[in-house]
Amino acid sequence: MEFTWRKDNDQEQKVKSFLGTHGVSHRMFTQIKHNGGDILVNGVHGRTVDWLQENDEVTVIMPPELDNDLVATSYGELDIIYExxxxxxxxxxxxxxxxxxxxxxxxxxxxxxxxxxxQAGATDLVPHIVTRLDRFTSGLVLVAKHRFAHAMMDKQLQTHSIDKRYYAIVSGIVEQDHGMIDLPIGRKDDDFIRREVREDGRESQTEYWVKERGTHATWVQIQLHTGRTHQIRVHFSHLNHPLLGDDIYGGTLELGITRQALHAYYFSFDDPFTGEKHEFTSPLPEDMRVLLE
Structure with a gap:
């Protein structure tokens, strides 16, 4: 995988500093040096300490991420909506x-x-999950095809610039049309799986809007402003509105769904390589749609 940038100013700058402004981290320099990558300046092998001139072109050749026998290969079905x-x-x-x-x-x-x-004949064979979902949450997942793309998206995750939105169907009637749940979340005692709202937890914000109220449940649209484990499930359970089907956090299994009624229906991000804004949506899955009907 190769990436090339042109220096468009006459400011004094070394190769390492210039590449740093384009997201190449110290860790990546180490990987390039020791794993068969290279750095070219105007098509010729260069060093990180070399000085650059205006209009110089710097190319980074990332070493391939080869097949890892620790991760099995599956040819199961994938619903790819963009690549x-x-x-x-x-x-x-x-x-x-x-x-x-x-x-x-x-x-x-x-x-x-x-x-x-x-199957596509790629040389980089280590998928990097950018937006992870729980096993029983459906919806959109962003996968980086190589480590550099993953590193670039990690920066956007840290600055909360990836807009992630969900649909959930929660127990009971949520009275406020719009709200911000701002409650810290941490591990529940020594439980490896469960989380809870606790004073010593990590800062967590979940914003929601009511879309529809039923007799026994409420359909809400949710935007995450932080990304804690089980954040949506924990926050709504704490408010006594656990997600339908979420038996771990108190949600009923008696209304026709046996997994948490949570779907990642939208996200957007700015492509770090092209500058283009990408937006993606996913329709409600059948089990949640039936609940609403």
Whole structure:
């Protein structure tokens, strides 16, 4: 994978500083040096300490991320709604685990993306999950096709500039049409899975808008301003409005859905390579649509 930038000013600057402004981190310099990558200045091998002139072109050749036997390859179905040289956007079904772990190591979203990349003849075979979803949450997942794209998107995650929105159906009637849940979240005692609102937790903000109120439940639209584990589920459970089907956090299983009624229906981000704004949407899955009907 190669990336080229042209220096468009006469400011004194070394190669390392110039590439740093384009997102090449110290860690990446190490990977380039020790794993077969290269840095070219005007098509010739250069050093990070070289001085640049105006209109010089600097090319970074990232070393390929080769097949890793620790991550199995799966050729299971993938609902890909967008793909370019750097990113894949997948519409994940509920029940498919995002990354290999105790629940599944052979047929997760990562395993399937790896299989897709192999079939496409890619040289980078290590998918990087940018926006992770719980196993039983459906919807849009952004995958970086190489480590540099992942690093660039990590910066956007840290500055909360990726706009992520969800639909949820929660128990009971939410009275306020709009609200901001600003409550810290942390691990529940020694529980490896569950989280809870607690004073010593990490800052967490969940904004919501009521779309529709039913007899026993409310359909809400949600925007995340932070990205804590189980954030939406914990916040609404704390307000005594657990998500339907979310038995871990007190949601009922008696209204026709047996997984948390949560769907990542929209996200947008600015492409760090082209400057283009990408927006993606995903329709409600059948089980949630039936609930609303």
């Amino acid at each position: 370019d040289a750097n990113f894949i956007v997948v519409n994940k079904p509920a029940g498919l685990t995002t990354v290999p772990g105790h629940a599944d190591r052979e047929d997760t979203l990562v395993n399937r993306v790896k299989g897709h990349l192999k």
